[in-house]
Amino acid sequence: MIIGNGLIASLFKDYKKNDCVFFASGVSNSLETDEKQFLREENLILETINMFPDLIFVYFSTCSIYDSTKKESAYVLHKLKMEQLIKNNSRRWLILRVSNAVGNGGNPHLLMNYLVRSVKNSETINVHTKATRNLIDTADIKAICLNLIENHTENHILNIAYLSNYSIIEIVEIMEQYFDKKIELNLIKSGSGYDIEISEIENYFFKNHLDNKEKYLKKILDNYYSDKLCNNIN
Template identity: 60%
Template structure:
């Protein structure tokens, strides 16, 4: 069973299983403050767990929990509260904290969508030069989660992210090379960076020869943004 219609939910469509709930219908906007949106997710989580007591409950949370600039936000507090509910009420669960997943479509305001559209539209990008982000191909998220399930890594929280972060400037430079177009930047001495510990998944990238950061992001762009070159 797949709950949700966004990037993560759609990535799991071909892997739907009767004995597993993939819950990807949560609040995704890290700036969200509307209590009604938080309550909607909470009610749906409780209802889904109650109605599917014998199924593995896979919940997609966020690595923003480790971001010191957001760890007091309503969004992060909500995600932590949902994790607690799942750990308390679900008989078998897997909580997956994901970094910035990149794939086909998705919210136009996600980082890569925003940067690609801004560069192509010759818009000035206010660039926080001290910021970094962890980017991961949504198809790698799927493969990693399926491996965790196969290995019965249940009743725990696992960080699913790439081996290391990219600086915002590095991301922009790789996109510039891909689009063959220079970005219009306003450089600001600002931004946050935080590390993500991934002991449970780092071997996935090594065994699939995905350690080269620049090649990894370039490959993601070629996979999902090739139509932007036409």
């Protein structure tokens, strides 16, 4: 059972077992402040738990809760509230806090979509020199999630993120190599980042030889942005 139709929800459309609900229909805009949108997600969560009380309720939350610059934002406070709501109302649950997911489609304003679109259009990119982001391929989000379910991981909160963060400058330098194109930058001395603890899942990356940061990002570019700088970013 899948609730939602966005980037994360699409990962599980071919999941055939009837043992869990993948809830990926929540508020996804980290700048959201509309209380109606928050209430819509809250009501849908409770309705879904009541409809499927015996299934594992898999909820996709956010690693943004670790960002000191966003900890008082309406979005982060809402996500924490939803996590507690699930823990209080579901017998079987799995809460996955996801970092910056990169996949086929998604919001055009997501970091990688913005950067590649800027390269495609030969636009100057504003780079916050102190900013870091944790990029993770949606294919790995799916694989890790299914591994957890297969291993009967329940009533647990886990972070789903890559082994380490990328600075924005690091991302741009790798993109310059990948697209063989000089990118014009406007350097801004600002930005921030935060560490994400992933000790319970980090072996996945080592086991699958995904521990080289540069190769990992180039794999993401291969998967979603190769050749014609596909329509993924328009």
